[in-house]
Amino acid sequence: MLDIYTLGDDVLRTPTEEVTVFDSALRMLVDAMFDTLVEADGVGLAGPQVGVSKRIFVVDLRKGEGSKYVFINPVITETSVEEGVYEEGCLSIPGLYHDVVRPLRVKVQAQDADGKYFNVDADGLLARVIQHENDHLYGKLYIDHLDEKEKEKLEKLHFKRQKKSGKRKQN
Numbered sequence: 001m002l003d004i005y006t007l008g009d010d011v012l013r014t015p016t017e018e019v020t021v022f023d024s025a026l027r028m029l030v031d032a033m034f035d036t037l038v039e040a041d042g043v044g045l046a047g048p049q050v051g052v053s054k055r056i057f058v059v060d061l062r063k064g065e066g067s068k069y070v071f072i073n074p075v076i077t078e079t080s081v082e083e084g085v086y087e088e089g090c091l092s093i094p095g096l097y098h099d100v101v102r103p104l105r106v107k108v109q110a111q112d113a114d115g116k117y118f119n120v121d122a123d124g125l126l127a128r129v130i131q132h133e134n135d136h137l138y139g140k141l142y143i144d145h146l147d148e149k150e151k152e153k154l155e156k157l158h159f160k161r162q163k164k165s166g167k168r169k170q171n
């Protein structure tokens, strides 16, 4: 289990660096990220959320082996004009949720844990999770998609809960 960093930790607001070395340490990180994701009962987890400022995220839609993905150095090459609304949460802003508008479909090119390139045409939940996680790689969170008032409301709630639970800033 890796520690999950939360809103207020600088690493979540820092743009990430390209992954250049595809070695056993990277594969161990990927395994640990999957374990952490399942343990935390989420569907997506990005590097910065576990304190790793690298262009990597994992997705597990909990529908078996075919629904697990590792995206390294991803690039969203196409987004649909059509948008949809979906209620998002984030393991780094625990317990809070809000509707977010995003494109319904995306095309992504990325590398797997061995450095091999692959393409995904995603729709539905996968398209949603990819966009949410990809944002993390740029230091962006789902609350940044909301209007200023809604964003502030969620931030305040988060920090209030954090204070109550006695969590200290990690960096």
Ligand code: NI
Binding pocket: 089, 090, 091, 092, 132, 133, 136
């Ligand atoms: Ni998130």
